[in-house]
Amino acid sequence: MSEAEMLPCDQVIARLWEYVDGELTEARAEEVRAHLEVCSRCFPQYDFQRAYRVFLRRCAEQPVPPELRQRVFRTLLEESGREEKVPGGLRVLLARLFRRRP
Amino acid sequence: VTGGITKPGFTEEALPQLDSVYRFALRLAAGREAEAEDLVQDTFLRAYRSWDTFRPGSNARAWLLTICRNVFLRGEERRGRRPEVTESQIDADVEALAATAAFSEVEAADPERAFFDSFVDEEVMRALDALPAPFREAVVLSDLEGLSYPEVAEVLDLPVGTVKSRLFRGRRLLQQALYGYALEMGYVRPKERT
Numbered sequence: 001m002s003e004a005e006m007l008p009c010d011q012v013i014a015r016l017w018e019y020v021d022g023e024l025t026e027a028r029a030e031e032v033r034a035h036l037e038v039c040s041r042c043f044p045q046y047d048f049q050r051a052y053r054v055f056l057r058r059c060a061e062q063p064v065p066p067e068l069r070q071r072v073f074r075t076l077l078e079e080s081g082r083e084e085k086v087p088g089g090l091r092v093l094l095a096r097l098f099r100r101r102p
Numbered sequence: 103v104t105g106g107i108t109k110p111g112f113t114e115e116a117l118p119q120l121d122s123v124y125r126f127a128l129r130l131a132a133g134r135e136a137e138a139e140d141l142v143q144d145t146f147l148r149a150y151r152s153w154d155t156f157r158p159g160s161n162a163r164a165w166l167l168t169i170c171r172n173v174f175l176r177g178e179e180r181r182g183r184r185p186e187v188t189e190s191q192i193d194a195d196v197e198a199l200a201a202t203a204a205f206s207e208v209e210a211a212d213p214e215r216a217f218f219d220s221f222v223d224e225e226v227m228r229a230l231d232a233l234p235a236p237f238r239e240a241v242v243l244s245d246l247e248g249l250s251y252p253e254v255a256e257v258l259d260l261p262v263g264t265v266k267s268r269l270f271r272g273r274r275l276l277q278q279a280l281y282g283y284a285l286e287m288g289y290v291r292p293k294e295r296t
Contacts, residue, residue, distance in 0.1 A: 017266075017269070017270050017273070018266075021244065021250075021251070023250065023251050044205075044209060045205055048205050048208065048209065048217075049205075049273075051217075051218055052218065052245075052273070052277065053245060055218035055226075056226070056241075056245040056246060057245065057246065057248065059221075059223040059226045059227065060125055060223075060227075060242075060245075060246040062121075062124070062125055062128070062223075063121050063124075064120050064121050064124040064142070065139075068124065068139050068142060068143075069120060071139070071143060072120065072142060072143055072146045073107075075143055075146065075147055076107050076112075076146060076147070076150050077106045077107060079147060079150055079151070080106050080107050080108045080109070080150075081106065083108075
């Protein structure tokens with residue numbers, strides 16, 4: 001891509017998050033990528049925002065406590081058992097009666 | 103253990119989202135664990151009861167996170183908790199911050215690029231929990247859960263444009279908060295003004 005076709009810095013910065021998030025069309029992303037490869041002003045910003053995303057994803061890796069997992073399974077098993085005891089027609093009627101507004 | 107959960111597809115599609123729903127619930131409840139756990143339990147119970155409304159092949163995670171948020175908001179209403187900020191306050195906060203993009207300060211203060219490595223996870227989650235809810239939700243769904251903009255829009259029931267502006271502002275607020283905290287803790291030093 002020649003200099004003349006290159007996106008200006010302000011347009012790259014305006015699209016930076018969308019680029020980092022992978023939300024641009026391939027054609028747009030290519031324009032941003034081409035700019036970042038050669039622009040020493042924009043690249044560090046891109047690098048920072050990308051590092052932010054990787055970092056935040058890593059921080060949040062918090063699995064469900066085992067007790068909660070068991071509690072959820074128990075609740076679902078009970079609910080499953082309860083539903084089986086109620087005849088289908090009655091269940092539909094009950095569901096209609098107790099349906100909440102969305 | 104799940105042999106008795108009888109609705110077809112629920113075990114395969116919904117249950118693997120338990121970690122995601124828990125992470126989201128924790129942040130909705132601003133780190134209050136007991137509240138988050140109840141929220142997860144309610145979410146899965148409701149999801150199970152209305153599993154027949156789930157369109158097979160659509161995004162189970164977005165569907166569950168939507169339910170989780172609805173359960174949370176209904177609980178907030180019941181407890182009489184008012185929304186913590188209004189839209190106009192949001193705009194005012196953001197205006198005040200507009201001139202202070204965290205990046206340029208961090209860049210000046212952190213030539214080794216070790217800024218993000220200096221925090222422990224709890225510090226970051228505390229900073230995230232301190233964000234106003236509309237920003238926090240957008241940041242959590244995108245940055246922690248990796249949802250696409252349209253998926254975040256679906257969960258929050260907002261237009262994609264609004265999602266983007268909340269997400270970008272939320273990130274800026276969070277980065278700014280982290281930078282302030284890092285200065286306070288001495289993780290970074292402000293650049294000498296010459």
